[in-house]
Amino acid sequence: MTAARPNDVFSPLSVGPAAIAPMAVRPAVDPEVDEFRPEGHGLPSFHIWTLGCQMNQSDSEEMAGQLLAAGCDRAPSLETADLVVINTCAVREHAEAKVIGRQGLLAKLKRQRPGMRVVLTGCGVRESERAGLLRRFPAVDMFLRPDEEPELALRLGLVSAQAPVGLRTAATAATTVVSGRPVSAADRLAPNRLIALAEGRVARSSAISAWLPIVYGCDKTCTYCIVPFSRGPERSRPFDDIVAEARGIAAAGYPELTLLGQNVNSYGHDLPAEERFGHIDTERSAGRHLDLLGRPDLAELLDAIDGIRDARGRPAIPRLRFITSHPWDLSDRLIEAMSRCDSVAEHLHLPIQSGSDTMLRRMGRQYTVAHYTERLARIREAVPGIAISTDVIVGFCGETDGEFRATLEALEDIRYDTVFAAAYSPRPGTPALLMADDVPAEVKLRRLNELLAVQEKIGLALNQSWLRREVDVLVERVTPVRRRNSTEAEVADEAILHMPSLYGAAGEGSVALAGRTRHNKLVHLSGDPALVGHVVTVLIDHAGPFALRGRVVAALVE
Ligand code: SAM
Ligand code: SF4
Ligand code: F3S
16 A cells, blocks of 8 residues: 555644544554545555664554554655654663654654654653653654553544544553652553454564563662653563463464563562462562462463473474563572473573672662572572573662672673673663762773673683584574674674685575574574574584574474
8 A cells, every 4th residue: 555645644743641633534444444445545654663672672563563453554664654653762861862863864854744753652751751752852743651552543543433442441541650750551551462462453573583571560679770660560461361372472383482571570469369379479579578379470471381282292382481580589480480391491581780789789679699699590400501691780870899890700600691781871760860870981881891891701601612512593584784883792793694614604595594592592504594483403613702603404494
């Protein structure tokens, strides 16, 4: 469908909730009336620009699903789209600055094509700062908090009053207040997802790896973190809804599924107790008192999803992952489930943030380094060889050289496969604003570089232990030619990829491919593009700090 200028589809600029009056646009979802659509009554083509974490990627799939169900088409690029949806991240200033930096381009595009509209959503839209949004993002026509995203098509007037009940309920729901501050409310997202799934309005972006949100929001109070203020308090999706969605993903043939939440380890604490979960009484009450008896937890979910089997009795979804885990809530039950379930991949992302107890206290992380390392030892015992990745913040308020050194020591002791490190970035409205951001920028940068150099050596040594071993790789993609703005890690990966002696092993018709092992190791290989989506056995012949390279020795096309 070619999209005509959608001038009639949008209402004027607005920053307030539910302020855009739906225009008289017939819903395009009804096949009965579709053939009567007048010629030229076009719906906008759209482009979604997604920043941030997997949760945002999953949310974007829901928004794309809404727009497609309303009859819109995807535009080939942001520059050619009638409707640009920006799904923002606010975790660091840099993430917001990226979007602010594009305001000029968006304004120019809008001058060239006056029908173009821009919607901004995601963690950058916080209720407490709604008033300043238009000043920071002047090219934007409409702002939606993350919990308002299910209303996207409705607010744009792309669905009519016959819109599904869930959408209309969402439009009228109130904002939640946490510690006296208005924030996004996560409580309507679970029912909205259920409706979206039932109506086929989740446009998954990959046919290989599926996202499955299990808990929205975050109840933790890490002092540096904006997420609880942008995403609201924790809300777990009902157990049966999640298992039903996993069944659908299995039926669709996905080889990989990742359960999502800011803290997946606390899944279920807010759900009603049920007799069938009477055997569950985990030790998650540590930290704050929670009555957990009889409530489902992540371990129960892993068992249930692992229990979805194919005709030959194998897990119907061979690779099951979950992210992100909080060390404080990581229960023995979860560790046992990870060890027991065939499909659960041998990788855990367990953010440590700092290797110093005094720093962890200032960060409000609730655990000590001893607690963290005890949990890790237990996991390593239960799942031998498991790969561990983590997040680290350097230069947080008052970080002394000794505290920083303690983090380096933790890295040396623990020996992570991958570390995602960043310099502390003060975020508006977070408790840390009451502390002094007193580590100078150049010290933050120096520490960051020092930490990355330490980790590079550890990563390389660990990756070298995979040399001459055969690993199963789920091929995810044909590797694109080097992109502009590649990160350092990507450049290093590509350097491995383009080493002539290795690359020369490729046969006729082979292309550069990339995939991951069960341990979440990135592996470059060459082969037939038809291998994408399949598991192949690869003999590893080169190891870099960020990736491995090898050649296909057997294709296990499943
Ligand atoms: N829920 C996860 C956890 O418990 O660690 C992490 C979610 S957070 C969106 C992802 C990572 O961003 C964090 O682990 C932290 O390392 C980093 N981060 C969060 N706030 C930050 C800030 N103000 N400055 C720098 N990094 C930050
Ligand atoms: Fe942020 Fe802490 Fe929640 Fe993670 S656990 S999202 S770092 S508040
Ligand atoms: Fe960013 Fe929000 Fe995710 S702040 S990291 S998009 S939860």
